[in-house]
Amino acid sequence: MLYQTIQYIKFxxxxxxxxxxxxxxxxxxxxKCFYDKTYYDAYKHILNYKKELxxxxxxxxxxxxxxxxxxxxxxxxxISAMAKNAGSTIKKAKLIYRLVNYFKPEAILELGxxxxxxxxxxxxxxxxxxxxxxxxxxNISEFSKVNFKKHHLNNIDVQIxxxxxxxxxxxxxxxxxxxxxxxHQKEATLEYFETLLQTTNNDSVFIFDDIYWSxxxxxxxxxxxQHPKVTVTIDTFFWGFVFFxxxxxxxxxxxxS
Numbered sequence: 001m002l003y004q005t006i007q008y009i010k011f012x013x014x015x016x017x018x019x020x021x022x023x024x025x026x027x028x029x030x031x032k033c034f035y036d037k038t039y040y041d042a043y044k045h046i047l048n049y050k051k052e053l054x055x056x057x058x059x060x061x062x063x064x065x066x067x068x069x070x071x072x073x074x075x076x077x078x079i080s081a082m083a084k085n086a087g088s089t090i091k092k093a094k095l096i097y098r099l100v101n102y103f104k105p106e107a108i109l110e111l112g113x114x115x116x117x118x119x120x121x122x123x124x125x126x127x128x129x130x131x132x133x134x135x136x137x138x139n140i141s142e143f144s145k146v147n148f149k150k151h152h153l154n155n156i157d158v159q160i161x162x163x164x165x166x167x168x169x170x171x172x173x174x175x176x177x178x179x180x181x182x183x184h185q186k187e188a189t190l191e192y193f194e195t196l197l198q199t200t201n202n203d204s205v206f207i208f209d210d211i212y213w214s215x216x217x218x219x220x221x222x223x224x225x226q227h228p229k230v231t232v233t234i235d236t237f238f239w240g241f242v243f244f245x246x247x248x249x250x251x252x253x254x255x256x257s
Contacts, residue, residue, distance in 0.1 A: 007212040011237045015254040026232065026253055033102040034257045042124040046093045049120050049151065053083035063137040088117040100125035103205065105176030111163050111192060112182025116144035123153045132157040134166050136182065167195050175199045181209040186216035193224055206242040225252055
C-alpha cells in the first residue's frame with residue numbers, strides 16, 4: 001500500500017485535466033466520456049447489483065490463479081467481502097459503462113469476470129455488443145453466470161480457466177475493447193498483451209486495471225507504453241488506456257478522471 005500511496009502522490013503532481021490535452025481524439029474522450037456528468041438510468045441498476053452483492057453473506061471457495069487479493073488471503077470468502085474488497089468500485093463501473101457507450105465496440109474481451117460488476121455495466125451500456133469474459137476460479141465464474149441469467153444479461157460468453165490457455169484459442173478473433181482485470185503480475189500481463197495484440201484493429205482500446213498495483217505492474221505498463229504498435233496511452237492512475245490509432249502521433253497522457 002505504501003508503494004501505491006507514493007505513486008499516487010507522483011500522479012497528482014504530473015496529471016492534468018482536459019486543458020492540458022492537445023489531441024482532439026483524447027480531448028473528446030476526456031470531456032465527453034471521462035467527465036460526462038449525465039446520470040444514466042443504468043447507474044441505478046449497477047448500484048443495485050453492487051448492493052445485492054454486499055448483502056450476500058454466502059461463501060464460496062476461491063481458486064486464485066493470478067496475483068490474488070492484497071486484502072483477502074483465505075480460500076473461502078464471502079460474496080459480500082469480495083464485493084467490498086475485490087469487485088469493481090461504483091466509480092469504475094460507471095466509467096466502463098460510459099466507455100462502452102462512447103466507443104460502441106462490437107466485441108469485448110474481459111480478463112477477470114470476478115463477481116461480474118464490470119461485465120454487468122458493459123452489458124447495460126450496449127445490448128448488441130458481444131462480450132466474452134474469462135474467470136480463472138470455477139466457483140466465482142458459476143456464481144456470476146447465474147447472476148447474469150437472473151438479471152437478464154444476455155449475449156455474454158463466460159469462459160472458465162487459465163487466461164493463457166483461453167486467450168491463445170481466442171486470439172484469431174478481433175476485439176474492439178479488451179479489459180485486463182485479472183492477473184496483476186508483470187510477466188503475465190505482458191504475455192497477455194503480446195498475445196492479444198493480434199486481435200486489435202485501428203480503433204481498439206486496451207484497458208489495464210491497477211497499473212500501480214505493484215512495482216512489477218508499473219514496469220509492465222512502462223513496457224507497454226513503449227511498444228511500437230502503441231500510439232496513444234492515458235494513465236488515470238487506477239486504469240491505463242492503450243490505443244493503436246495509426247493516424248495519431250505517439251503521445252502519453254496523465255489525466256485525472
